[in-house]
Amino acid sequence: MIKNQHIPIMSNEILSFIHNKKNLSILDCTFGGGGHSKKFLELGHHVTAFDQDKNSFRIAEILKQKYKNIIFYETNFKNLDIIKLDQKKFNFILLDLGFSSLQLDDKDIGLSFKTNSKLNMNYLGGNLNAYEIINHYNQDDLQRVFYLYGQINQAEKLAKYIINQRSSKKITTNFEFIEVLRDSGVNFRSKKIHFATQAFQALRIETNNELNNLEIFLKKVHNFLEINAYLAIISFHSLEDRIVKSYFRDNKINKNKNLENNRFWGFEILTKKPLTASRIEVLENNRSRSAKLRVGKFIN
Numbered sequence: 118m119i120k121n122q123h124i125p126i127m128s129n130e131i132l133s134f135i136h137n138k139k140n141l142s143i144l145d146c147t148f149g150g151g152g153h154s155k156k157f158l159e160l161g162h163h164v165t166a167f168d169q170d171k172n173s174f175r176i177a178e179i180l181k182q183k184y185k186n187i188i189f190y191e192t193n194f195k196n197l198d199i200i201k202l203d204q205k206k207f208n209f210i211l212l213d214l215g216f217s218s219l220q221l222d223d224k225d226i227g228l229s230f231k232t233n234s235k236l237n238m239n240y241l242g243g244n245l246n247a248y249e250i251i252n253h254y255n256q257d258d259l260q261r262v263f264y265l266y267g268q269i270n271q272a273e274k275l276a277k278y279i280i281n282q283r284s285s286k287k288i289t290t291n292f293e294f295i296e297v298l299r300d301s302g303v304n305f306r307s308k309k310i311h312f313a314t315q316a317f318q319a320l321r322i323e324t325n326n327e328l329n330n331l332e333i334f335l336k337k338v339h340n341f342l343e344i345n346a347y348l349a350i351i352s353f354h355s356l357e358d359r360i361v362k363s364y365f366r367d368n369k370i371n372k373n374k375n376l377e378n379n380r381f382w383g384f385e386i387l388t389k390k391p392l393t394a395s396r397i398e399v400l401e402n403n404r405s406r407s408a409k410l411r412v413g414k415f416i417n
């Protein structure tokens with residue numbers, strides 16, 4: 118029995134862009150627990166969905182029994198060209214980045230620092246995991262991961278300490294890793310968040326290649342948008358949001374400039390500032406507190 122407890126984030130805000138529109142063709146690149154897709158299907162739209170998580174495939178099968186208009190691909194969204202260009206373009210494309218609550222609760226994935234799981238953090242089924250990073254990366258790579266993806270200023274000190282610790286005993290669980298962080302003498306940034314948050318974020322981003330997946334996707338997505346289609350992206354941390362913000366800014370429609378570059382497409386930016394979840398939504402679903410939604414309208 119698969120639990121479907123992922124509450125879709127900012128769904129009212131997302132649906133407001135397609136209010137009164139019928140029969141749209143929608144690409145949900147991060148199907149997860151199917152929360153957003155279900156909302157689209159209930160309104161009679163056609164959904165094509167991606168997710169690399171096996172549970173998503175099963176949830177999609179269940180949705181298919183009730184709604185016929187859904188096609189699911191168990192794949193990474195960076196592979197969106199598996200949809201043949203001439204065959205399909207979309208009126209709305211959604212990315213709701215990161216991991217789902219179902220994945221957060223999964224002890225085998227071990228994303229939470231509250232549960233003593235084996236070091237893993239791989240929620241997309243790729244080849245890398247956090248154990249491999251912590252126990253086999255060299256000092257430069259460890260430092261890169263913690264500095265770039267965890268924004269830990271003392272990344273060099275942390276990398277050296279990890280290498281020293283693992284030389285006597287492998288670091289195998291989330292709790293052992295937290296112990297290493299605690300004893301490292303590294304000054305973690307914020308008093309507001311758990312001191313392991315940044316290091317966990319860094320390992321998760323590296324393990325799942327999160328930022329690269331997003332960048333590869335963004336290079337291709339314009340090929341899949343109908344004229345006047347919407348591209349909506351929800352991100353949960355500043356590194357992702359920075360990539361999304363730059364993408365829209367660099368591809369903002371400006372007819373003269375775009376013509377000079379021999380490019381005839383661009384986006385009208387519909388969210389000058391990113392939309393955030395309402396106070397009520399944050400009260401009901403704490404995970405929505407860090408969500409940022411940016412939306413662009415595709416002009417061609």
Ligand SMILES: C[S@@+](CC[C@H](N)C(=O)[O-])C[C@H]1O[C@@H](n2cnc3c(N)ncnc32)[C@H](O)[C@@H]1O
Nearest residue numbers: 125147149150151152153168169193194213330
């Ligand atoms: C925040 S959840 C999406 C929840 C979904 N919108 C819902 O309402 O149920 C993010 C989902 O995206 C998936 N995901 C993240 N990065 C992915 C990628 N590069 N390719 C495919 N799926 C990805 C995760 O496996 C996870 O299920």
